[in-house]
Amino acid sequence: MRTTLxxxxxxxxxxxxxxxxxxxxxxxxxxxxxxxxxxKISEIKQYKGAIDLNTEWL
Structure with a gap:
């Protein structure tokens, strides 16, 4: 798309x-x-501590 800025x-x-x-x-x-x-990183940071991302079972 052409745009003039x-x-x-x-x-x-x-x-x-x-x-x-x-x-x-x-x-x-x-x-x-x-x-x-x-x-997007800022949006993800709001979940810090709210979700358990323990992946030891993998």
Missing amino acids: DLPEDLLIEAMKVTEIKTKTKVIITALEELIRKS
Whole structure:
């Protein structure tokens, strides 16, 4: 999907440098994937201590 975005260029360039990603598209895709991953981890953390994950029986 093509979308026009107005992004801070310095932020985009810094993200490309620290991740060593060569394209703007890939760095934005990576950022979105990481945002989703962190959100899912945050949701899972709410169950800490509520579920017994003892796998000794496996």
